[in-house]
Amino acid sequence: MWGIVSYVLDSSVLLSGKDLLLDDMYCTPEVLREVRSKGPTVQLMSMIETKVEVRSPSEEAMAKVSELAGKTGDVKRLSPTDIGVLALAVDLQATILTDDYSIQNVADEMGLAYRGLSFPNIQKKIEWGYRCKGCGRHFDEWKKECPVCGSEIRTTPKTISRISSASSDKNE
Template sequence: MGFDVLDASAFYAGIPFASSQKHHTTPQVFDEIRHIKAGYGGIEALLDVGRLIVMEPPRDMVLRVQQTVKKAGETGKLSDADISVIALCAEHSGSLVSDDYAVSNIAKIMGLRVVPVMSAGTRRLKQWIRYCPSCKRKLQSEARCSVCGGEARRYPKFVG
């Protein structure tokens, strides 16, 4: 298996638990998913057994991703965490597991392989959970958070 990199949407989908493969992510994404308790208390256990590896991407690669984001006109749509996982993936010529449209788009522009969350896992989709990435509130169908104006994101919830 290759070098698999997970963004936040992959964590919310439970991908680290859906296979016994080794996964990589960045400290920024790890920070983000630690604050949203999506019912996965076992993430620290994955760290312990070496199935989840947290790595910092090199600074020059982060700058390259930021330039690509700017050129693509996607400034403001990607968080520092999003940019960090794309950079880590690019540095190691890996595969990016993501269901985030903006993240996938930039990764594809940079010639990276993107694996949609739905095909990386094996479980059946139950519903999509929408949330604000800035203040972590759960949202209904609104496009933006009514408290801080953050653009809604979603993650899939699975049966079983």
């Protein structure tokens, strides 16, 4: 049986200027704040006010997303707003509409459906690690500087795996 698919929208999707002809759309208060800070058009604000429900994610979902983003190494790439988008999708079991590859990476790891709007979905899932620019040592957690030589720590892919074409279409 086909049901209505709910969508959680990130800021870039709302600011893209594209018509969103979807029925069940949500965003977080932080997404709305980001959109308002960019000087949105009257049409965009009208669409948000009439077609998008603004909801806050649960604390439990926020903690779950933050923990998993730490494990994939995406935690440094995600803003608090991004974490909120993922958490709201967890709460609603909704499809995330985003062109942000870090959000898609974590969504895939969590088993959440996602779709890109202006760009194709990610093709590979990346687990991020950290490597010292000076001595080359690898770390599982981000550090400001290498504890061995004091050099800068860089983010680097630790593992890369191919995503099946059905991964991003879990709800559809």
